[in-house]
Amino acid sequence: MILDLVAARWEECSEPVGIDLEDPATGAVLGPALGSSASRVEEAIAAAAALDAWGLPASDRADVLDAVAAAVAEAASEIVLLEAKATGVPIRQTTPLGMILSGAFALAVAQLRTGLLRSTATREDGREVVVERLPWGPAACLVPWNAPAPMAAHKVANALAAGCPTILKPSEYAPFGTTRLAQVISSVLAEKGAPPALFQLLQGGADVGARIVGDTRIRAVSFTGGLAGGRAVATACAFDIKPVQLELGGNNPLIVLPDADEEVAARAAADLLTTLNGQWCRALGRLIVPAGREQPIVDAVLARIAAMRTGDPADEATDYGPLIHSLHRAAVEKARDGMGGTVHKSDLSGMGNTLAPALVVGADTAQTRDEIFGPVAAVHGYRTIDEAVALANGTSHGLEGYVVGTDEAAALEVARRVRAGEVKVNGSSIMSLHLFTPRPAWGLSGYSEEGTAETLLFFTNPRVVGVEGGFSLHGRP
Numbered sequence: 001m002i003l004d005l006v007a008a009r010w011e012e013c014s015e016p017v018g019i020d021l022e023d024p025a026t027g028a029v030l031g032p033a034l035g036s037s038a039s040r041v042e043e044a045i046a047a048a049a050a051l052d053a054w055g056l057p058a059s060d061r062a063d064v065l066d067a068v069a070a071a072v073a074e075a076a077s078e079i080v081l082l083e084a085k086a087t088g089v090p091i092r093q094t095t096p097l098g099m100i101l102s103g104a105f106a107l108a109v110a111q112l113r114t115g116l117l118r119s120t121a122t123r124e125d126g127r128e129v130v131v132e133r134l135p136w137g138p139a140a141c142l143v144p145w146n147a148p149a150p151m152a153a154h155k156v157a158n159a160l161a162a163g164c165p166t167i168l169k170p171s172e173y174a175p176f177g178t179t180r181l182a183q184v185i186s187s188v189l190a191e192k193g194a195p196p197a198l199f200q201l202l203q204g205g206a207d208v209g210a211r212i213v214g215d216t217r218i219r220a221v222s223f224t225g226g227l228a229g230g231r232a233v234a235t236a237c238a239f240d241i242k243p244v245q246l247e248l249g250g251n252n253p254l255i256v257l258p259d260a261d262e263e264v265a266a267r268a269a270a271d272l273l274t275t276l277n278g279q280w281c282r283a284l285g286r287l288i289v290p291a292g293r294e295q296p297i298v299d300a301v302l303a304r305i306a307a308m309r310t311g312d313p314a315d316e317a318t319d320y321g322p323l324i325h326s327l328h329r330a331a332v333e334k335a336r337d338g339m340g341g342t343v344h345k346s347d348l349s350g351m352g353n354t355l356a357p358a359l360v361v362g363a364d365t366a367q368t369r370d371e372i373f374g375p376v377a378a379v380h381g382y383r384t385i386d387e388a389v390a391l392a393n394g395t396s397h398g399l400e401g402y403v404v405g406t407d408e409a410a411a412l413e414v415a416r417r418v419r420a421g422e423v424k425v426n427g428s429s430i431m432s433l434h435l436f437t438p439r440p441a442w443g444l445s446g447y448s449e450e451g452t453a454e455t456l457l458f459f460t461n462p463r464v465v466g467v468e469g470g471f472s473l474h475g476r477p
Helices: 038-051 058-087 091-097 099-113 148-162 176-191 206-213 227-240 262-278 294-306 326-337 385-392 408-415 454-458
Strands: 003-006 009-012 015-022 029-035 118-122 128-135 139-142 166-169 199-201 220-224 244-247 252-256 284-290 342-345 358-361 376-382 400-404 422-425 460-465
Touching: 003 038, 003 176, 038 166, 038 199, 038 206, 058 091, 058 099, 058 148, 058 176, 091 099, 099 148, 139 148, 139 206, 148 166, 148 176, 148 220, 148 454, 166 206, 176 199, 206 227, 220 227, 220 454, 227 244, 252 262, 252 385, 262 284, 262 294, 262 376, 262 400, 284 294, 284 385, 294 358, 294 376, 326 376, 376 385, 385 408, 400 408, 408 422, 454 460
Parallel strands: 139 166, 139 220, 166 199, 220 244, 252 284, 252 400, 284 376, 358 376, 400 422
Antiparallel strands: 003 009, 003 199, 015 029, 118 128, 128 460, 342 358
């Protein structure tokens, strides 16, 4: 059963989206994906517009969201299991990502309590000028299917902290974990007396998203997803001159420097190729290695992957799981086979939509410029560091970059030449380098940076108020 929430009323969705949901682990069809009706979408937007803003002071908003954080923490184990079953991502990965669920609300609370939304400046005459960051108004948060609930928590926590009436729409491919998260959020908000229109959940595909984003009553949009969807969202927001936050994926390079330990390089590459089953925006796109060492490094990467266990995503023993849907698996296979070159597949196999991770050697760089969003990466050899950097920067994306090298200072020097929002040296974690650094993007990877403070600030606009006590030079007294 797929539910939506409009003005504090939960209802079962009945509008066909046009795809069947699948169990990624078996490939079995679960039933049609369903979305919110046009009338429910209109009712939700109208309710949010009528509310306009959450009228509580920032300190009181913080108290309410503190209670949300506690309730979400209690439900986290249930949510991460739903995520694993719906997305195919092993529960060994959805569980640590589950820290974001309550953590997003706790961080938003901390930002409010430290006064992020209010500052002052003193004029030369001693008068104080106050800068208040106020909510834009009704905000839309649209999240994809690969880690939907954690991304929903991050966006919603900050939109609510800003004071925006918030409409959340998860992907039609994986609505269940996000819906459970929404149930917890809405329950606490109701207990605390929040307005019914403060937080709402709509379901559906691109048509529902387009109706939400394109409505003039929605005043800010935060979107994470694919490039085509991002372009459509950006176009709609440009017409209304409203702020939009876009994170659109990447085709991320890993540069293996000549002095790198091959086992360290192989570990990083294997991690980046298989985390979230290769279905994540910061995954490996181009493995850039010293010329002549392509095969040994490919062999080392595939050897590490061969040691992984496939199986049921809900099983704690599973390291690598299936892709979310047969349609996506077919798209990844088509992109892999269209790269040219020689495909080196791991020997991992599994039921359902499992796809063996692969490295493609000898492909034309013109065929490896775009994101695949699956467990496939190109391998390119280089002869000079300048060539390695050019290969790393030879895509239209710029989300994440990675450099592996024994000489850390030299590796950092190379990292500073990579055109990406974040570049990591000697690491492959899914987490950011620092909790309080921004998560920016370059090129087709998006714009309007995300982050602990940055996302909260995105949902606000400053108002500056003070006594001037002066007049135009050309005016009459």
